[in-house]
Amino acid sequence: MTNRNVNNTLVELAMSISNTSALPRATVPGIMALLGGVLGLPQKKLLMKTLEDGSVNKGGTKVINTWIDSMRASSPTRVKSTQNQDPTSPWTLYHPSALSMFDQIVCESKGKQIVTFLDYDGTLSPIVADPDKAYMSKKMRTTLKDLARHFPTAIVSGRCLDKVYNFVRLAELYYAGSHGMDIKGPTNKRSTKKENEQVLFQPASEFLPMINEVYNILVEKTKSVPGAKVENNKFCLSVHFRCVDEKSWVSLAEQVSFVLNEYPKLKLTQGRKVLEIRPTIKWDKGKALEFLLESLGYANSDNVFPIYIGDDRTDEDAFKVLRRRGHGVGILVSKIPKETDASYTLQDPTEVGQFLRHLVEWKRTSSQYHKL
Numbered sequence: 001m002t003n004r005n006v007n008n009t010l011v012e013l014a015m016s017i018s019n020t021s022a023l024p025r026a027t028v029p030g031i032m033a034l035l036g037g038v039l040g041l042p043q044k045k046l047l048m049k050t051l052e053d054g055s056v057n058k059g060g061t062k063v064i065n066t067w068i069d070s071m072r073a074s075s076p077t078r079v080k081s082t083q084n085q086d087p088t089s090p091w092t093l094y095h096p097s098a099l100s101m102f103d104q105i106v107c108e109s110k111g112k113q114i115v116t117f118l119d120y121d122g123t124l125s126p127i128v129a130d131p132d133k134a135y136m137s138k139k140m141r142t143t144l145k146d147l148a149r150h151f152p153t154a155i156v157s158g159r160c161l162d163k164v165y166n167f168v169r170l171a172e173l174y175y176a177g178s179h180g181m182d183i184k185g186p187t188n189k190r191s192t193k194k195e196n197e198q199v200l201f202q203p204a205s206e207f208l209p210m211i212n213e214v215y216n217i218l219v220e221k222t223k224s225v226p227g228a229k230v231e232n233n234k235f236c237l238s239v240h241f242r243c244v245d246e247k248s249w250v251s252l253a254e255q256v257s258f259v260l261n262e263y264p265k266l267k268l269t270q271g272r273k274v275l276e277i278r279p280t281i282k283w284d285k286g287k288a289l290e291f292l293l294e295s296l297g298y299a300n301s302d303n304v305f306p307i308y309i310g311d312d313r314t315d316e317d318a319f320k321v322l323r324r325r326g327h328g329v330g331i332l333v334s335k336i337p338k339e340t341d342a343s344y345t346l347q348d349p350t351e352v353g354q355f356l357r358h359l360v361e362w363k364r365t366s367s368q369y370h371k372l
């Protein structure tokens with residue numbers, strides 16, 4: 001995510017704070033003091049203008065709607081949209097189901113090496129209230145095992161590597177934890193190599209002490225906000241607000257902003273009911289995808305067809321890379337229309353499983369055909 005996008009996220013956050021009707025209206029100087037220090041000049045001007053001309057309070061700006069929509073979209077029980085099922089809606093026309101377009105997708109791969117990249121939360125496992133209980137089904141695990149027999153497969157997650165590995169528990173996969181800032185290759189069971197020799201890349205290792213320091217501060221500061229949970233993802237942090245009453249979102253955002261003001265080398269991004277804090281280095285899931293393709297020997301190759309499946313804003317960086325490269329496909333997991341650079345959609349982890357099993361089946365059948 002670029003600094004501009006981060007700043008826009010903060011503008012959206014500030015606007016939603018000022019527009020939260022259940023709360024006493026935050027003042028313009030108060031909000032500017034809260035977020036002004038981390039915004040660039042264009043964003044400051046936009047925020048100032050929007051706050052002052054009162055359009056925020058009318059609740060009509062596109063920016064507010066984007067923020068509110070994204071918060072609602074991140075809570076499946078509140079999703080009412082049926083647009084995604086309507087085959088004539090513009091959303092479905094521009095982002096058709098990867099299941100119904102399966103034949104076209106594999107046809108596009110035209111004998112190239114398919115490499116699959118999979119986000120974890122909301123893609124392989126359903127979203128649940130407790131991040132420590134986001135288990136993947138047995139069926140999904142078997143599917144991943146089969147998939148990895150036929151295609152190089154990587155899990156790309158915001159979680160730290162150890163945590164995501166403990167959920168998936170398949171040594172034959174690649175893992176990119178902490179939003180791609182901790183990359184590890186497959187472990188050969190018979191290999192005599194030590195654990196850390198499998199580490200491929202850790203571009204943010206110098207931030208480790210700072211992340212730990214901020215983690216401890218945030219745990220303390222957010223104790224006063226019931227339901228808030230801070231998760232240490234090694235090279236980044238997650239501040240969860242899924243279980244926080246909407247009335248307390250302002251005070252949580254304030255705590256996070258005050259802490260971040262003291263750490264200009266850290267930035268804020270947003271996921272599904274989670275504020276994510278990470279180093280300002282130019283590294284994201286898109287860069288991790290490129291790194292892994294390079295490690296597999298496909299740096300500038302046309303002989304590879306990457307398929308990236310993810311549900312979150314952070315996955316957009318990978319979708320953008322695929323669009324720019326002009327080969328491979330991005331698949332967004334979502335039940336509702338969202339702004340995305342992905343080409344196709346799947347509704348939920350169940351459909352992700354179906355799609356991956358189709359891929360395995362297609363590969364098995366085509367390999368048998370070639371043997372005849």
Ligand SMILES: O=P(O)(O)OC[C@H]1O[C@H](O[C@H]2O[C@H](CO)[C@@H](O)[C@H](O)[C@H]2O)[C@H](O)[C@@H](O)[C@@H]1O
Pocket residue numbers: 119120121122126127128129130131132134156157158159231233238240242271272273274276312314
């Ligand atoms: O890149 P991902 O693998 O999708 O990781 C992004 C974040 O996922 C987790 O949080 C999300 O899933 C939780 C469990 O379903 C849910 O409770 C939470 O509201 C979601 O935001 C994970 O806990 C975070 O650390 C990741 O950053």
